[in-house]
Amino acid sequence: MARLSLPCDEQTIRSLKVGDFVELSGRLITGRDAAHHWLIEQYRSEVAPYMAGSVIYHVGPVVKRHEDGSYSFVAAGPTTSIREEPYQADVIGRYGLRGVIGKGGMGPKTLAGLKEHGAVYFHAIGGAAQVLAESVKKVETVFQLAEFGVPEALWVIQVEDFPVVVTMDSHGGSLHTQVDGASKAKLDQLLGLSA
């Protein structure tokens, strides 16, 4: 299994291929529906330094606030990524992201964006909230908490050995397209719908 430190450079990301297991360590940012909307509405210089060369994690975590005001992640598995399809490629380009972590894969616009900007889609295991929360070692800071609420806020976190699979790479490869095509052919055969 490959290990990858964040932030990272374009060359490292371009070396990753569909099907690679990777363990991520370093700093990344979380963001889902409200966050993506907010990120493209205008350039948010306050969060930009946390995004350049790193990845955005599609997650709506359960977070515990401690008495000293610090936070920790209680449960943190990926959320469905396809909802960010209209925005993702632009967010990658504008903020210099090197990747996305989510689940379920994304569409053609994002796939083209990954190729153009040198980024990949990392698939985390959906529902594995406890395993993944254990990899989150520290919550550094948070943006838009009051406005968006806990699940939708942008959390800047430190992770260690966060397990993911590359399912869309920077060369146009997508495991999701492959599996969809093969399963469609099988479905058509089972239902007698083949041409």
Next chain:
Amino acid sequence: MTSTEQWTERFVEVIARASTQLAPDVVAALQRGRAEEEEGSLARKALDTILANVDLARDKWQPICQDTGTPLVWIHHPVGMSTRMLSQAFTEAVKVATSRQLLRPNAVDPLLDRNTGHGAAPGIPTVHCEEWDEDAVEVRMLLKGGGCENVGAQYSLPNPALKADRNLEGVKRCILDAIYRAQGKGCAPGIIGACFGGDRGSGYLESKRQLLRRLDDRNPLPELDAMEQEILAKANQLGIGPMGFGGKTTVLGVKIGYLGRLPASYFVSVSYMCWANRRAAARFSPDGGVQWLD
């Protein structure tokens, strides 16, 4: 302590169990799936992580998945008990469970476009109360996540594209198509709850109620039992696999019910449940005893 407070406390326990303790029949199905996947495959890796996660959540009594979903509950109660009190107590229990991080603040007010912060909102949780002749109260609940809810589907027969007519064969075709369309997006391997007949609302509700069934039960109606077994076998030939990574384990179970329909309507409603089928059920006797059910 008032009766409402007492029930709130009991319901919090049921919610805690649903959110953190995956039912043994679901764990067994995941283990069987893991054994069938090739060593070193993405499918095997995904199931390893899932099983490790199930153990961690159980030991720590923390949510299996961070999307603690829509709480759906069916309560059977003795004659004369206030359903309004039970609904209030369950809603309060959702708020208490949310404050204890057993649930995520998971309710958004779409008019204000704001998370309510406490887990409740109009329609959340969904409480169904039904009177029965017994003197105990039986509670059966689900936590159904948003990712899998989003890939549910409803068909209206006939459906020419699927060559699906208004008969049981047509119903099967729709359910298989829904499984194909879901791919890994609903967190495969999933569990399918389906209903044919009913209207658009009642059909979906019955499809969800089917998800309360144990994976290893058999449908008492032979026609439906045969359909469930056939769809399960065929779905696992699609090759979608855990998380949609490819593999043999696409679906862990198929549960089908039916409702009466109008002559003009023939709906097939399919609810997809992620592998984390968070069910909990308990029976509370009048003397205050609690019995946990599967």
